[in-house]
Each structure stands twice: as structure tokens, then as C-alpha cells.
Amino acid sequence: MTASAQFTLEDQADGAARLVLSGRLIVSTLTSVESKLRAVDAASVVDISGLEEVDTVGAWIVYRLSRDLDAPIEGASPEAERLIEAVKDTPDDTQTVPPEEPLATKVPAEVGTAVLGGISGTQQALSFLGAVVLAIFRVIRHPSRLRMTALVRQLQLVGVDALFIIGMMSFLVGIVIAQQGAVQLQQFGAEIYTINLTGRLALRELGVLMTAIMVAGRSGSAFAAQIGTMKLTEEVDAMRTIGVDPMEALVLPRVIACVVMLTLLGFYSSVISIIGGAVLGQLALGIPFITFLSRIKEVVPVLDLWVGLIKGPVFGLIIGMTGCYQGMKVEGNSEEVGLRTTKAVVEGIFMVIVLDAFFAVFFSKIGWL
Incomplete structure (x- = not known):
């Protein structure tokens, strides 16, 4: 043949x-x-x-x-x-591209789809938040349910392993703040106020904000990828089958680690930023290093420190919950892991910036300036 x-x-x-x-x-x-x-x-x-x-x-x-x-x-x-x-009788001129939908109906349809998707996503997020709160109450009533080994491991991954990169970033940010501030203040002969600018910005805003963005990109994405992979391999279903609550075993240690470590990392970042500004002051402005640090205590109110410390756990809660939520939403195939990981980072950073703006307005209204 x-x-x-x-x-x-x-x-x-x-x-x-x-x-x-x-x-x-x-x-x-x-x-x-x-x-x-x-x-x-x-x-x-x-x-x-x-x-x-x-x-x-x-x-x-x-x-x-x-x-x-x-x-x-x-x-x-x-x-x-x-x-x-x-x-x-089979036509060979069949139209393969669907006809273009009129703009008058296409735009409202897409807007409606986006609104319904947003409502559904909000409901699911609130449901996830409720599950986390219930898991916290169960752990409070029965402390032995908290998996300390998993918590310590997450504290190390979120906090200890991030010290170098956050320290390096904060040091450079402190240098940039001091340098740019000094350039502008020198026009008025007020470069000494570079200390005020660096200290207040680092403690009140940039220290915790830059740390939150770094943690969202580093740990939030890791949470989504890890839990998402476990969802695909049916490990989460297996945990439920043997009577282990995934919220307590997977989500809670990660959320607690984010809340605790972001508070500490935010303070650490602020301190390193101030040191970076002091180094630039010594090298470029002629301000002695020790004088720079001593004046920080005089010109920066303790209230700025408390503002940064209040933001830290809130940002940590948002980042931890966003990463875990997106990981638990993975289903279908491995491509979904990448998509959910990306969403975890984008949504985490977006929510952090929105909350930071809210805090700025809120503290201004109550007189914490």
C-alpha cells in the first residue's frame, strides 16, 4: 500500500x-x-x-x-x-471571527461582569476572613492546637531570612532620602533639617511601607505558591480527610508570622534607613555620624515611632491573608499557581498602599502629626 x-x-x-x-x-x-x-x-x-x-x-x-x-x-x-x-454542500467561506459586538452593549456587559466578579470576590474574601477568625478563636480556647513548629518555621522564612535584603534596601532608601532632602534644603541654607526629614519619613512612612512591599513580593507570593501547589497535589484535601484543619495547619502560622515579623521588620527598616541617612550626612553634608543619631532623638517625636508600629501588624495581616487566600483559590492546573501568585503580590501591594493612605488621613484627623 x-x-x-x-x-x-x-x-x-x-x-x-x-x-x-x-x-x-x-x-x-x-x-x-x-x-x-x-x-x-x-x-x-x-x-x-x-x-x-x-x-x-x-x-x-x-x-x-x-x-x-x-x-x-x-x-x-x-x-x-x-x-x-x-x-x-459544505461552504468554504465560513466566518471564523465572530461579529463585533456593538459598543453600546459591549461596555455595559463588561462593566456588569466586572461588578459581579468584584461582589463575588468580596464575598469569598469575607468568608475566608471569617474562617481565619474562627481558627484564631479555636486556638485561643485550645492553645495546643497551634502548631508551634510551623509557626517558628514561618517566622524564620518571613523575618530572619529577609533581614539582609530589607536591611540593604532600607540603607539605600535612607541614603536617597537624605541626599534628595539635602539638595532641596541647601537652597535655603537649612541642610541641618535633613535629619528631621530622614528621621520622620523613615519612622512614620517609608520604613514600614517599603518593608511591607518587600514582604508582599517575597513572602506573600511564597504563601500563594506553596498552598496553591498543595491544592493541586490534593494535599489540602488529604489533610481534611484525616481531620486536620488547613486553616490551622497552613494559614494561621503564616498569618501570625506576617503580623509579628512585619512589625519587627518595619522598626528594623526604619533604624537602618536612619543609619543610611547618617552615613550620607557624614560623607556629604559634614554632619558627624553620632551627632546625626543624637539629634534624631531630639527632633523626631516618639509619636512617629508609634505610628509606624501601628501600621506594621495591619499590613502584615493583609499580606498574609492575601497570599494564603489566593493559594487556597488555586484549582485546575499549574498555570493557575502562577496566576494566583501574581494576584497575591499585586493585591497585597495595592491594599498596603491604600491602607497607608487611609492611615495618613486618619492620623492627620486625630492630630497625630
Whole structure:
């Protein structure tokens, strides 16, 4: 049996060409011959008596050749005839692109879909928050349910392992604050107030905010990826089967670790930022390092420290819950892990910035300036 389809053009006595097809004209053998058949521009007859096998795709090729060349088909077997008759009524100009929906209906439909999706997402997030609160109450009533090993492990991953990168980032941010502030203040001969600017910004805003953004990108994404992978491998379902609550075993240690460590890391970041500003003051402004640090105690109110410390656990709670929530929402395939991890980072950073703006307005209204 011939492995693939073949064709030849045979000259006839009247000078016209006869297109002769042979072999197996089926979908698996068309690759090598279809483009050559498209190049045939003239034939008086399409002879398919030499075809050993033909399927629907092959019958469509034969019919299209006959139609385009305006040549009759000869030598068709009964099976080939039935297939050719079946494909004759099939249009070849079927529209593959759906018609464009009018703008007047498309925009409201997309807005409605987005609103309904937002409402559904909010309900699910509140449900997740309720589950976390219930898990906290259960642990308070029965402290032995708290998995200390998992908690200590998460404290290390979220906090201890992040000390170097957060310290480096904070040091450089402190240098940038001091340098940019000094450039502007020098115009008024007030570069000494660079100390005030660096200390208040570091303790009140940038220390905890930059730390929260770093933790959201580092730990929030890790939470989503870890729990999401466990969802795909059905480890979470297995935990429920053996009577282990995933909220207590997986979510609670991560959330608590974020709340505790972000508070400490925020303070650590603020201190390192001030040290960075002091280094720049020593090198570029002629302000002695010790003088810089001593003046921080005089010009920066303790209230700024408390403002930063209040923000820390709130930001940690949001980041931890967002990462765990997105991880628990993973289902389907491994691509979903990447999508949910991205959403965990984006939503975590967005919520942190929104809350920071809220805190700025709130503290201003109550006079904590």
C-alpha cells in the first residue's frame, strides 16, 4: 500500500492535462502534497481511480480541485462518491471571527461582569476572613492546637531570612532620602533639617511601607505558591480527610508570622534607613555620624515611632491573608499557581498602599502629626 498521496499531470491527445491522483488521500498524508496541488492551475480531468483510500478531508480536496479547475471527476469508487457528495454542500467561506459586538452593549456587559466578579470576590474574601477568625478563636480556647513548629518555621522564612535584603534596601532608601532632602534644603541654607526629614519619613512612612512591599513580593507570593501547589497535589484535601484543619495547619502560622515579623521588620527598616541617612550626612553634608543619631532623638517625636508600629501588624495581616487566600483559590492546573501568585503580590501591594493612605488621613484627623 502506498504510504502517502501522489499526483501526476499526464498530457492527453488534445493537449489538455489529466490530473491523476494515487495512493492514500487522507488527513495524515496530505502534508506533503496539498501545497503542490494548490499550485496546479489547469487540468481537463481529475482522475482518482488510483486512490487506495480517501477520507472526508481527501474528498474535500478532490471536490475543490474539480471546482477550481472546472474539471470533471473520473474513476471515483462508490465510497469516494458518497464522501464527495457529502462535502459538496459544505461552504468554504465560513466566518471564523465572530461579529463585533456593538459598543453600546459591549461596555455595559463588561462593566456588569466586572461588578459581579468584584461582589463575588468580596464575598469569598469575607468568608475566608471569617474562617481565619474562627481558627484564631479555636486556638485561643485550645492553645495546643497551634502548631508551634510551623509557626517558628514561618517566622524564620518571613523575618530572619529577609533581614539582609530589607536591611540593604532600607540603607539605600535612607541614603536617597537624605541626599534628595539635602539638595532641596541647601537652597535655603537649612541642610541641618535633613535629619528631621530622614528621621520622620523613615519612622512614620517609608520604613514600614517599603518593608511591607518587600514582604508582599517575597513572602506573600511564597504563601500563594506553596498552598496553591498543595491544592493541586490534593494535599489540602488529604489533610481534611484525616481531620486536620488547613486553616490551622497552613494559614494561621503564616498569618501570625506576617503580623509579628512585619512589625519587627518595619522598626528594623526604619533604624537602618536612619543609619543610611547618617552615613550620607557624614560623607556629604559634614554632619558627624553620632551627632546625626543624637539629634534624631531630639527632633523626631516618639509619636512617629508609634505610628509606624501601628501600621506594621495591619499590613502584615493583609499580606498574609492575601497570599494564603489566593493559594487556597488555586484549582485546575499549574498555570493557575502562577496566576494566583501574581494576584497575591499585586493585591497585597495595592491594599498596603491604600491602607497607608487611609492611615495618613486618619492620623492627620486625630492630630497625630
